[in-house]
Amino acid sequence: MRPMAQVAMVMNLDKCIGCHTCSVTCKQAWTNRRGMEYVWFNNVETRPGQGYPRRYEDQDTWRGGWELNRRGALKLKAGGRLKKLAGIFSNPRLPEIKDYYEPWTYDYKNLTDAPLGGDYPVARPVSQLDGKPMKIAWSSNWDDNLGGAPAHGGLDPMVERTRRQVSDKVRFAFEESFMFYLPRICEHCLNPSCVASCPSGAMYKRSEDGIVLVDQDRCRGWRMCVTGCPYKKVYFNHRTGKAEKCTFCYPRIEAGQPTVCSETCVGRLRYLGVLLYDADKVAAAAATPDEKDLYEAQLGVFLDPADPAVRRAAEAAGIPYDWLEAARRSPVHALVSTYRVALPLHPEYRTLPMVWYIPPLSPVVDALTETGHDGEDAGNLFGAIDTLRIPLEYLAELFAAGDTGPVRASLERLAAMRAHMRALTLGETPDPGVPAAVGMAPEAIEDMYRLLALAKYEERYVIPTAAVGDAHELEASALPDTCAVDGDGPFGQDSGRRRLPLVPVENFHRLRRRQTADDEEEV
Amino acid sequence: MTVLLWGVLPYLAFLSLVAGLVWRHRYDRFGWTTRSSQVYESRLLNIASPVFHYGILFVLAGHLIGLFVPESWTSALGVSERAYHLFSLIGGTAAGVLTVAGIAALVYRRRTNAPVFKATTANDKVMYVFLLAAIVLGMAAKLAHSSGTGYDYRTTIAPWSRSLFRLGPDPALMTGVPVLYQVHAVAGMVLIALVPYTRLVHMFSAPVQYLVRPYVVYRSRDPRHLGPGPDRRGWERAGL
Numbered sequence A: 001m002r003p004m005a006q007v008a009m010v011m012n013l014d015k016c017i018g019c020h021t022c023s024v025t026c027k028q029a030w031t032n033r034r035g036m037e038y039v040w041f042n043n044v045e046t047r048p049g050q051g052y053p054r055r056y057e058d059q060d061t062w063r064g065g066w067e068l069n070r071r072g073a074l075k076l077k078a079g080g081r082l083k084k085l086a087g088i089f090s091n092p093r094l095p096e097i098k099d100y101y102e103p104w105t106y107d108y109k110n111l112t113d114a115p116l117g118g119d120y121p122v123a124r125p126v127s128q129l130d131g132k133p134m135k136i137a138w139s140s141n142w143d144d145n146l147g148g149a150p151a152h153g154g155l156d157p158m159v160e161r162t163r164r165q166v167s168d169k170v171r172f173a174f175e176e177s178f179m180f181y182l183p184r185i186c187e188h189c190l191n192p193s194c195v196a197s198c199p200s201g202a203m204y205k206r207s208e209d210g211i212v213l214v215d216q217d218r219c220r221g222w223r224m225c226v227t228g229c230p231y232k233k234v235y236f237n238h239r240t241g242k243a244e245k246c247t248f249c250y251p252r253i254e255a256g257q258p259t260v261c262s263e264t265c266v267g268r269l270r271y272l273g274v275l276l277y278d279a280d281k282v283a284a285a286a287a288t289p290d291e292k293d294l295y296e297a298q299l300g301v302f303l304d305p306a307d308p309a310v311r312r313a314a315e316a317a318g319i320p321y322d323w324l325e326a327a328r329r330s331p332v333h334a335l336v337s338t339y340r341v342a343l344p345l346h347p348e349y350r351t352l353p354m355v356w357y358i359p360p361l362s363p364v365v366d367a368l369t370e371t372g373h374d375g376e377d378a379g380n381l382f383g384a385i386d387t388l389r390i391p392l393e394y395l396a397e398l399f400a401a402g403d404t405g406p407v408r409a410s411l412e413r414l415a416a417m418r419a420h421m422r423a424l425t426l427g428e429t430p431d432p433g434v435p436a437a438v439g440m441a442p443e444a445i446e447d448m449y450r451l452l453a454l455a456k457y458e459e460r461y462v463i464p465t466a467a468v469g470d471a472h473e474l475e476a477s478a479l480p481d482t483c484a485v486d487g488d489g490p491f492g493q494d495s496g497r498r499r500l501p502l503v504p505v506e507n508f509h510r511l512r513r514r515q516t517a518d519d520e521e522e523v
Numbered sequence B: 001m002t003v004l005l006w007g008v009l010p011y012l013a014f015l016s017l018v019a020g021l022v023w024r025h026r027y028d029r030f031g032w033t034t035r036s037s038q039v040y041e042s043r044l045l046n047i048a049s050p051v052f053h054y055g056i057l058f059v060l061a062g063h064l065i066g067l068f069v070p071e072s073w074t075s076a077l078g079v080s081e082r083a084y085h086l087f088s089l090i091g092g093t094a095a096g097v098l099t100v101a102g103i104a105a106l107v108y109r110r111r112t113n114a115p116v117f118k119a120t121t122a123n124d125k126v127m128y129v130f131l132l133a134a135i136v137l138g139m140a141a142k143l144a145h146s147s148g149t150g151y152d153y154r155t156t157i158a159p160w161s162r163s164l165f166r167l168g169p170d171p172a173l174m175t176g177v178p179v180l181y182q183v184h185a186v187a188g189m190v191l192i193a194l195v196p197y198t199r200l201v202h203m204f205s206a207p208v209q210y211l212v213r214p215y216v217v218y219r220s221r222d223p224r225h226l227g228p229g230p231d232r233r234g235w236e237r238a239g240l
Helices: A021-031 A081-086 A109-113 A149-155 A157-165 A193-197 A224-228 A250-254 A279-286 A291-301 A308-316 A321-328 A331-338 A362-370 A378-387 A392-399 A404-425 A433-437 A442-454 A466-478 A505-516 B002-027 B043-068 B071-076 B081-112 B114-118 B122-144 B157-165 B179-197 B199-205
Strands: A003-012 A043-047 A066-068 A074-076 A104-106 A125-127 A180-184 A203-206 A212-214 A234-237 A242-245 A270-278 A355-358
Touching (some): A149 A157, A193 A203, A212 A242, A270 A279, A270 A331, A279 A291, A362 A378, A362 A404, A378 A404, A378 A433, A433 A442, B002 B157, B043 B081, B043 B157, B122 B179, B122 B199
Antiparallel strands (some): A066 A074, A104 A125, A234 A242
């Protein structure tokens, strides 16, 4: 066992109202620069929809993620090392900016500077790529709220796959349609294919918190990471010629603060917490033969922070105590492993993503209520999940490689929670059969309700600071390793420094004596 | 003049190359990139860029063979002057045609595609002038002296270039060389001097280590970036 810690995220899709506040605040914090006009580290997609960049999930075209070769070993879908180097002079699978959208601004100056004339002056859209007037044809959320879905919705690769299996399950006629929002950031995968694709070795996964970053000084702009990422969450800054990606707001995480997208989330749907995982099991889990087993395989990689053996191993691996405590209280661990309501986005890419989603139950409840039934009655809901099956196959394509089992199990738990909590709220006697039907104790359901519905700030975000974990090392690194009185100044090399060093408790008195003593004898 | 061009300029170019690379590595690693324009336009680039790059790699290999394999070695192997010339002419022309076709398509793309042209800096334009000059002059020199056994650069240019590396430059060897070859050599030396200061610097970041490193790279947080550290040299705060 080789325990490692990762700060991971869960998003509760039932609560997403598609307001794009996360996208906008993220953009303001990270990508409001030239060269990054078209980049949204966080974007919110309406599903069904083509997504951003358009049809990014169509891996037959974009070749992102991993696949198994004939011997059953992991291999980058875009080709191995030799193929990458041989084709380094161009990247045939690179999305162009126009696959995202052509960024634009408006010619505002014309509003004030236009010569006097008969026409009312307008601010025409101007391309930010070539500075010429342009026709706006697409953007990062062009199909927001199913806009244009009757025409474009069928181009959603997941709709295509769902329709291939169950014909006419996904419809775009107004009264038959359904939709939900899917906020997306970098998945900070356990088995990141972008990192594996980088020829320069500039991308890396931080061993302390699992955040995947690009070393801007080592990136040489080969663009293989953009292709390698199946979620298309590594972007090419066309001004600096370097790759950039979601940083999980690591400066904030290090200080114990939630990411900007989480902090500003209006629906309070994001959860941040530590997950412990066994680094030795990652490769085997990613190479699981049947892609429908990948969800279970990834759950098998996670470690139980309450298990004493795990805690001992984690301590031996140098994971600080407050990180273990955070892992124990982690809302992400609860939703992923304990309640099992959160699911990974596209496990079939074999990257073992670490931003998980609680699938939305609302379309089912809404559809049920519209037919005149009680939308929150457990019996109705359980039946509806299966028989109405509006989005079940579609959700399964997103969250479980097409296997409806995990999605149904998750939705049934959410349905049981609604029924159980309604009974409690209305003062009825809750039916013990409802929690039992989904294999949960009533107390667990109530805990889950607290986490999902009340969603207190300090329960949503349990983030250990980097500094506390490393404080001791920091103290030590601020002090010389050698005997304090050796070195430059009259009282050792620390004397005469402008800033006092951080002082560990162990030698506080020794240091104070050294600094206040009149002669070296006293020290 | 002879000494300046053939005895001093080569060393100046080499010095500029090395010093420039060290300077760039030390102070401008962030700017060290291919500055790809593929996100603007990818269809033409997907053809033209590999054609040019593979062409120029063959050209480089040809130069290395031509300049650093002495005539005595090939004649010892029993290769006649005529056979060598044909090999050099056909191989060199093929590589040259690839390169010229590739760069012509790339320059056309750069000029006609508006976003690509807008992303072209003055630095790039200067670089293109010298790169094009070196390639076109080299091609012209080769083809202008292709009749018969052609111009035997292996008795003049090649020994001269080797003498540079032996630190005993022999400029006199270059006096009788045809003008086209001379101009090509000067353009080439200027180009070498320019490499570190232009986007051409990306040729020194060929990622061969990718073949042997593990796929997933883990890195520890830099402890110096946590908490208040000492100021970097040159960035100490004023006052106090």
